[in-house]
Amino acid sequence: xxxxxxxxxxxxxxxxxxxxxxxxxxxxxxxxxxxxxxxxxxxxxxxxxxxxxxxxxxxxxxxxxxxxxxxxxxxxxxxxxxxxxxxxxxxxxxxxxxxxxxxxxxxxxxxxxxxxxxxxxxxxxxxxxxxxxxxxxxxxxxxxxxxxxxxxxxxxxxxxxxxxxxxxxxxxxxxxxxxxxxxxxxxxxxxxxxxxxxxxxxxxxxxxxxxxxxxxxxxxxxxxxxxxxxxxxxxxxxxxxxxxxxxxxxxxxxxxxxxxxxxxxxxxxxxxxxxxxxxxxxxxxxxxxxxxxxxxxxxxxxxxxxxxxxxxxxxxxxxxxxxxxxxxxxxxxxxxxxxxxxxxxxxxxxxxxxxxxxxxxxxxxxxxxxxxxxx
Amino acid sequence: xxxxxxxxxxxxxxxxxxxxxxxxxxxxxxxxxxxxxxxxxxxxxxxxxxxxxxxxxxxxxxxxxxxxxxxxxxxxxxxxxxxxxxxxxxxxxxxxxxxxxxxxxxxxxxxxxxxxxxxxxxxxxxxxxxxxxxxxxxxxxxxxxxxxxxxxxxxxxxxxxxxxxxxxxxxxxxxxxxxxxxxxxxxxxxxxxxxxxxxxxxxxxxxxxxxxxxxxxxxxxxxxxxxxxxxxxxxxxxxxxxxxxxxxxxxxxxxxxxxxxxxxxxxxxxxxxxxxxxxxxxxxxxxxxxxxxxxxxxxxxxxxxxxxxxxxxxxxxxxxxxxxxxxxxxxxxxxxxxxxxxxxxxxxxxxx
Numbered sequence: 001x002x003x004x005x006x007x008x009x010x011x012x013x014x015x016x017x018x019x020x021x022x023x024x025x026x027x028x029x030x031x032x033x034x035x036x037x038x039x040x041x042x043x044x045x046x047x048x049x050x051x052x053x054x055x056x057x058x059x060x061x062x063x064x065x066x067x068x069x070x071x072x073x074x075x076x077x078x079x080x081x082x083x084x085x086x087x088x089x090x091x092x093x094x095x096x097x098x099x100x101x102x103x104x105x106x107x108x109x110x111x112x113x114x115x116x117x118x119x120x121x122x123x124x125x126x127x128x129x130x131x132x133x134x135x136x137x138x139x140x141x142x143x144x145x146x147x148x149x150x151x152x153x154x155x156x157x158x159x160x161x162x163x164x165x166x167x168x169x170x171x172x173x174x175x176x177x178x179x180x181x182x183x184x185x186x187x188x189x190x191x192x193x194x195x196x197x198x199x200x201x202x203x204x205x206x207x208x209x210x211x212x213x214x215x216x217x218x219x220x221x222x223x224x225x226x227x228x229x230x231x232x233x234x235x236x237x238x239x240x241x242x243x244x245x246x247x248x249x250x251x252x253x254x255x256x257x258x259x260x261x262x263x264x265x266x267x268x269x270x271x272x273x274x275x276x277x278x279x280x281x282x283x284x285x286x287x288x289x290x291x292x293x294x295x296x297x298x299x300x301x302x303x304x305x306x307x308x309x310x311x312x313x314x315x316x317x318x319x320x321x322x323x324x325x326x327x328x329x330x331x332x333x334x335x336x337x338x339x340x341x342x343x344x345x346x347x348x349x350x351x352x353x354x355x356x357x358x359x360x361x362x363x364x365x366x367x368x369x370x371x372x373x374x375x
Numbered sequence: 376x377x378x379x380x381x382x383x384x385x386x387x388x389x390x391x392x393x394x395x396x397x398x399x400x401x402x403x404x405x406x407x408x409x410x411x412x413x414x415x416x417x418x419x420x421x422x423x424x425x426x427x428x429x430x431x432x433x434x435x436x437x438x439x440x441x442x443x444x445x446x447x448x449x450x451x452x453x454x455x456x457x458x459x460x461x462x463x464x465x466x467x468x469x470x471x472x473x474x475x476x477x478x479x480x481x482x483x484x485x486x487x488x489x490x491x492x493x494x495x496x497x498x499x500x501x502x503x504x505x506x507x508x509x510x511x512x513x514x515x516x517x518x519x520x521x522x523x524x525x526x527x528x529x530x531x532x533x534x535x536x537x538x539x540x541x542x543x544x545x546x547x548x549x550x551x552x553x554x555x556x557x558x559x560x561x562x563x564x565x566x567x568x569x570x571x572x573x574x575x576x577x578x579x580x581x582x583x584x585x586x587x588x589x590x591x592x593x594x595x596x597x598x599x600x601x602x603x604x605x606x607x608x609x610x611x612x613x614x615x616x617x618x619x620x621x622x623x624x625x626x627x628x629x630x631x632x633x634x635x636x637x638x639x640x641x642x643x644x645x646x647x648x649x650x651x652x653x654x655x656x657x658x659x660x661x662x663x664x665x666x667x668x669x670x671x672x673x674x675x676x677x678x679x680x681x682x683x684x685x686x687x688x689x690x691x692x693x694x695x696x697x698x699x700x701x702x703x704x705x706x707x708x709x710x711x712x713x714x715x716x717x718x719x720x721x722x723x724x725x726x727x
């Protein structure tokens with residue numbers, strides 16, 4: 001067996017945030033409950049109370065009505081449920097930089113190109129919505145997972161309303177990192193994921209706005225009619241309890257993001273000095289995310305070199321095969337070959353300042369040590 | 376030392392990884408994803424499909440070593456699959472495994488190893504690397520039944536210096552499987568890979584015909600004098616030395632015929648008597664020397680096909696003069712040996 005590797009510095013929060021201690025406590029408390037929330041007896045009622053309390057806490061954090069909150073297994077399911085449940089019979093329009101969770105759930109959708117800075121031009125959406133009288137469902141991410149770039153949601157939502165289109169917002173990366181509420185987003189539905197806020201993996205939610213009549217949604221899984229008939233199956237109470245505790249903690253600590261922004265900028269400055277090109281820096285974006293392209297260096301090799309040095313970062317979206325695929329997000333932004341040469345550094349809620357300095361050191365060494373691609 | 380292990384997910388490269396870890400090296404596993412495994416998933420016993428990537432990762436997990444999947448789909452398509460079809464369309468019989476070893480494996484993967492600060496790269500090939508005062512030599516392996524030296528003639532001396540082939544001294548496959556079992560590797564009983572990994576159903580001709588449709592067009596079978604003896608159903612299905620699929624042309628004047636040449640320009644297949652080899656001289660392209668390139672003609676042995684005994688020859692630049700006539704197939708490799716040692720080799724050119 002090989003010996004213990006170097007200490008791992010985890011800078012891949014956009015893939016999954018480290019578990020928050022409040023979430024760990026909540027999970028452990030929930031694990032102690034035997035009851036099924038659907039059961040009639042006292043044990044069932046206790047589980048039910050915990051489930052509903054979690055629903056209320058998350059709804060409060062995100063400015064939503066608890067009655068419109070549907071628990072799911074995570075972001076992918078929430079997005080798919082929204083598209084199937086709210087998009088039925090409608091035209092589908094999605095942004096070019098959406099996550100695969102949306103792209104795969106909307107195979108026939110019209111893809112809206114983005115500007116080189118990664119944002120969607122309201123004029124582009126306006127033109128697409130004007131093309132047909134048929135009502136549409138528009139799916140846009142609040143914040144991009146690879147670049148952190150935020151779409152101008154308020155003006156895009158207003159356009160959707162004017163055209164009678166529904167807007168579904170994938171808020172998986174934005175929730176808990178920027179002040180975002182159902183109200184402020186103008187969305188008809190919003191997808192969030194527990195583990196991207198520092199909860200455990202396996203729980204997420206689809207939030208429905210009052211504009212969705214009776215908060216009703218035809219289920220993808222009917223099962224025993226749980227979640228008011230919108231998502232069958234016994235909810236994963238430990239994961240949901242952890243999700244709620246993490247959501248509380250994240251929303252109460254948004255000020256932390258200002259600290260992360262300072263550290264992120266420090267990384268970016270050092271990267272630029274080492275020859276990197278910053279992606280998305282000219283627009284409003286998440287405070288924790290840096291997308292660094294090194295011309296002539298394959299993202300894959302950068303990633304492996306940093307991993308071997310003990311630093312966890314990523315490139316493109318995580319692919320289940322483990323290979324590093326070319327980033328469709330960066331391609332949509334017109335970055336050409338740079339799309340295969342960028343890594344994403346995303347600072348977790350518990351990043352330490354010393355980690356920033358050691359990452360910068362490792363990045364410089366990686367940059368200096370790695371041979372350039374043959375021309 | 377830090378060493379990259381090219382892991383296919385098969386038993387051979389898994390054992391290499393286990394041996395290096397056991398020796399205390401910092402072994403890093405890398406598996407090339409060579410093609411979309413969705414299309415090839417139904418394929419068993421070939422390397423680097425989805426199941427094989429999974430197996431490689433599980434072996435690395437078991438050994439406690441890092442492992443990465445390298446996307447080489449585009450490079451593999453361009454440098455191996457497309458070249459394979461182009462070669463058939465040019466009337467040759469290509470050896471895609473050689474193109475793959477020279478390209479994605481010993482160029483791209485080896486480049487990654489250097490970029491990662493590795494001191495060497497190890498593979499599960501059956502070939503021996505012998506360290507001498509004048510540098511490393513490549514030799515046939517101890518297990519003659521698994522000899523892969525013919526497929527590795529294109530290895531440059533620079534690459535050979537960096538490469539390690541720990542299985543070269545294994546007595547036989549049973550010993551390799553026993554080693555896998557001893558390390559508790561789940562792949563110990565996995566079947567060997569066979570045929571071409573990127574051909575989903577074993578029908579390489581269908582793939583060639585898809586990429587180069589002209590190779591599916593029928594044409595004439597003629598003798599050396601141009602006499603039409605029959606018809607064929609596409610050049611993709613024929614190779615020099617072949618006796619099958621000749622139909623009416625298979626027997627002439629009581630002697631069994633074989634393909635002696637493919638002529639893509641006229642789409643004709645030339646046949647001649649099977650027992651009569653006629654060529655004693657031919658030329659090579661892309662000659663690679665694992666010794667300093669000889670200034671004078673060099674007498675040695677050559678091997679003209681993957682599974683074939685060696686024959687005496689003299690190499691003079693890119694010309695090969697055989698002691699006795701044979702039937703060299705354009706596109707195949709002519710590998711030079713001295714005893715067990717690989718001296719170099721090249722690809723057989725079509726006669727002008």
